[in-house]
Amino acid sequence: MPTMEVDGKKITWEGRKMILQACLDQGVTLPHYCYHQGLSIVASCRICLVEVETPNPKDPSQLMKIPKLVPACQTPAADGMKVHSKSPKAISNQKAVMEFLLINHPLDCPVCDQAGECYLQDYSYQYGRAESRFEEDKAKKPKKDIGPHVLLYSDRCIMCTRCVRFTREISGTGELAVFGRGFREEIDVFQGRALDNPLSGNVVDICPVGALLDKDFLFTQRVWFLQQTPSISPFTSGGENIFIEHTQGRVYRIKPRFNKDINQWWISDDVRYGWKFIHQNRLRTPLSRRPGAAVEPTWDQAIGRLEQIFKKAVTETGPGSIALVFSPFDATEEMFLAAKWIRGLDPQAWLTLNPPPIVGQDQVFKNPSTGAVNYVLRAEKAPNRRGAEKVLAYFGGHTCTLTELGTKIKAGQMAAALVIADPFAQHDAWLGELMSGLENLAVLSTRPDGLVERAAVSLPVCTWAEKDGVFENHAGRIQPFQKAIAPLEGTRSAGEVFWDLLSETGVYSAATVRATMAQAGLSEYAEITMPRRGKQVELMQFAEL
Numbered sequence: 001m002p003t004m005e006v007d008g009k010k011i012t013w014e015g016r017k018m019i020l021q022a023c024l025d026q027g028v029t030l031p032h033y034c035y036h037q038g039l040s041i042v043a044s045c046r047i048c049l050v051e052v053e054t055p056n057p058k059d060p061s062q063l064m065k066i067p068k069l070v071p072a073c074q075t076p077a078a079d080g081m082k083v084h085s086k087s088p089k090a091i092s093n094q095k096a097v098m099e100f101l102l103i104n105h106p107l108d109c110p111v112c113d114q115a116g117e118c119y120l121q122d123y124s125y126q127y128g129r130a131e132s133r134f135e136e137d138k139a140k141k142p143k144k145d146i147g148p149h150v151l152l153y154s155d156r157c158i159m160c161t162r163c164v165r166f167t168r169e170i171s172g173t174g175e176l177a178v179f180g181r182g183f184r185e186e187i188d189v190f191q192g193r194a195l196d197n198p199l200s201g202n203v204v205d206i207c208p209v210g211a212l213l214d215k216d217f218l219f220t221q222r223v224w225f226l227q228q229t230p231s232i233s234p235f236t237s238g239g240e241n242i243f244i245e246h247t248q249g250r251v252y253r254i255k256p257r258f259n260k261d262i263n264q265w266w267i268s269d270d271v272r273y274g275w276k277f278i279h280q281n282r283l284r285t286p287l288s289r290r291p292g293a294a295v296e297p298t299w300d301q302a303i304g305r306l307e308q309i310f311k312k313a314v315t316e317t318g319p320g321s322i323a324l325v326f327s328p329f330d331a332t333e334e335m336f337l338a339a340k341w342i343r344g345l346d347p348q349a350w351l352t353l354n355p356p357p358i359v360g361q362d363q364v365f366k367n368p369s370t371g372a373v374n375y376v377l378r379a380e381k382a383p384n385r386r387g388a389e390k391v392l393a394y395f396g397g398h399t400c401t402l403t404e405l406g407t408k409i410k411a412g413q414m415a416a417a418l419v420i421a422d423p424f425a426q427h428d429a430w431l432g433e434l435m436s437g438l439e440n441l442a443v444l445s446t447r448p449d450g451l452v453e454r455a456a457v458s459l460p461v462c463t464w465a466e467k468d469g470v471f472e473n474h475a476g477r478i479q480p481f482q483k484a485i486a487p488l489e490g491t492r493s494a495g496e497v498f499w500d501l502l503s504e505t506g507v508y509s510a511a512t513v514r515a516t517m518a519q520a521g522l523s524e525y526a527e528i529t530m531p532r533r534g535k536q537v538e539l540m541q542f543a544e545l
C-alpha cells in the first residue's frame with residue numbers, strides 16, 4: 001500500500017487519491033474551503049496549499065522539493081512523498097488567504113446562524129492573523145431570498161463555488177452561478193429563477209460559511225447546544241441516513257449522514273423538512289368510547305380494554321374474525337410483536353398492510369457530465385414496506401390486502417380490527433371508509449385523526465424520533481435508528497404496547513425483540529447494532545464524512 005508522510009504522520013491509501021482526500025480518509029485535517037469529496041475539484045480557494053517533496057524519478061531514494069506550493073486538493077498523492085502543511089511557507093500562505101477572505105467578510109459571528117460550524121470562523125482561529133490590516137470600507141453586498149428554503153447573505157460568501165457546482169453536478173438544475181468580477185463577484189440565481197429543486201437544502205450544508213442559510217432553522221437555536229442522533233429517514237423508502245439534531249426534548253433540524261451506498265452526502269427537502277409532525281397535533285392520552293366507560297382511561301385500563309375487545313371477539317365470533325393492519329411507517333420489531341400478539345389470541349387472525357403512499361415516480365439525479373447517479377428521490381413515501389412484508393411472510397396464514405379486509409368487514413365477517421395508523425394523513429379517508437362498518441376498532445396513533453374518532457379504544461404512540469428500531473429500505477437493506485428525544489408525555493412506543501399485551505417480563509427493548517426474531521429464524525436481525533451516537537455538532541462533519 002502506498003505511503004506518504006504528512007507533517008511527520010504516515011498516511012496510506014488505496015487507488016488514486018489526492019493528498020487532501022488521502023489525509024481526510026485517515027482523520028488528518030488540512031484546511032480546505034472549495035474542496036468537497038462529492039463535487040468536482042476546482043482548487044480555487046488556495047487555503048490548502050502545501051509544500052511537497054516527491055521522489056526523484058531518476059533516483060527514487062532522493063526527494064526533490066517542488067519549488068512552488070501545490071494545492072493538496074488537486075495534487076495526487078504518491079508513494080514516498082513528504083507533505084508539509086505547517087512549514088513557514090505553507091503557514092504564510094494560510095495567513096495570506098485568511099486575511100484576503102476576511103477583507104470584505106462582515107464580523108457578524110454573534111448574529112450568524114453558522115457560528116459554531118463555520119470554517120471561516122474556525123480557520124481564522126487556527127490559521128489566521130489576530131488583526132486586520134485592511135483600513136478601507138468593506139464591500140457591501142445584499143441579502144437575498146433565493147428560494148423556498150434558502151437565504152443568501154452575499155457579503156459572507158467566500159466564493160468557493162461549492163453551491164454552484166452542486167446545482168450543476170448533483171441536482172443538475174443549474175440555478176446558481178457566479179456573476180460580476182473582482183470584489184463585485186457574487187453568487188446569485190439567474191434572473192427570474194429560484195433555487196427550488198428537490199435537493200435545494202443541501203447547499204446550506206456544503207456552504208462552508210454563513211452565506212447560504214436555512215430559512216427553517218434561521219435563528220431558532222445555536223448549533224453548539226444541539227445533540228446529534230444517528231437515524232434513518234421515515235419519509236421515503238430510500239432509507240436515507242440522517243442525523244436528528246435536537247436539544248431539551250425538541251428537534252430543530254435534520255441533516256444528512258454520509259452513506260456511500262444510499263444517499264452519499266445528500267438528502268431531499270422532503271426528508272430535511274418533514275419532521276414537524278413530531279411536535280404538532282399529537283394524541284397525548286388513551287381514549288375509550290364505550291358508553292359509560294372513562295373517556296380518558298389510564299394506560300392500564302386502555303390496554304385492558306383493548307385485550308378484552310379482541311378476546312371477546314374471538315370467543316363470540318370464532319376464529320378468523322379479528323385483524324391487524326400494519327403501518328409501513330412502523331419499526332419491524334414492533335410489527336413482529338404485534339403479529340405475535342394477535343396470532344397468540346387467534347392463529348387465524350388476519351394480517352394486512354396499509355399500503356405505502358406513492359407520489360409520482362422515482363426521480364433520479366445524475367451528474368450531467370459523467371452520468372453517475374447522485375441521488376434517487378423515491379416515489380414510495382414510507383420507510384418500511386419491506387419490513388412489514390417480511391413479518392407478513394414470516395407469520396403467513398391468513399394475510400390479505402386492505403381492500404380485501406374492507407370487503408370482509410362489509411360482509412360482516414369481522415368482529416374487531418387493530419390499526420397501527422400512519423403518522424401522516426394520506427390514507428385517512430380510505431381507511432375510515434373501509435373500517436366504517438366495524439363496531440370494535442382499536443387504533444394506535446400519533447395524532448387525533450378520523451380513525452381515532454371512531455375507534456372503541458385508541459392508544460397514543462410515539463414517532464420514530466422517540467424510539468429505537470429498524471427500517472428496511474426499498475432494496476432490502478435493514479438499518480437501525482435510535483431514539484433521539486424522550487417520548488412525548490403520555491405516549492408509548494407501539495413496541496411497548498405489544499410487549500405489555502404479550503405479558504413479557506422486563507423493560508421493552510428493540511434489541512431484545514431482534515434477538516427473539518433472530519432465534520425464530522429471521523437471522524438477518526441477529527447482528528444489527530446501533531450506529532455511534534454523536535455528541536455535539538462538529539466542525540466540517542459534512543465535508544469529511
Ligand code: SF4
Nearest residue numbers: 157158160161163207
Ligand atoms: S454561497 Fe457558500 S457555498 Fe456558495 S460560493 Fe459562497 S461560500 Fe461557497
Ligand code: FES
Nearest residue numbers: 043045046048073
Ligand atoms: S481546497 Fe484546495 S484550493 Fe480550495
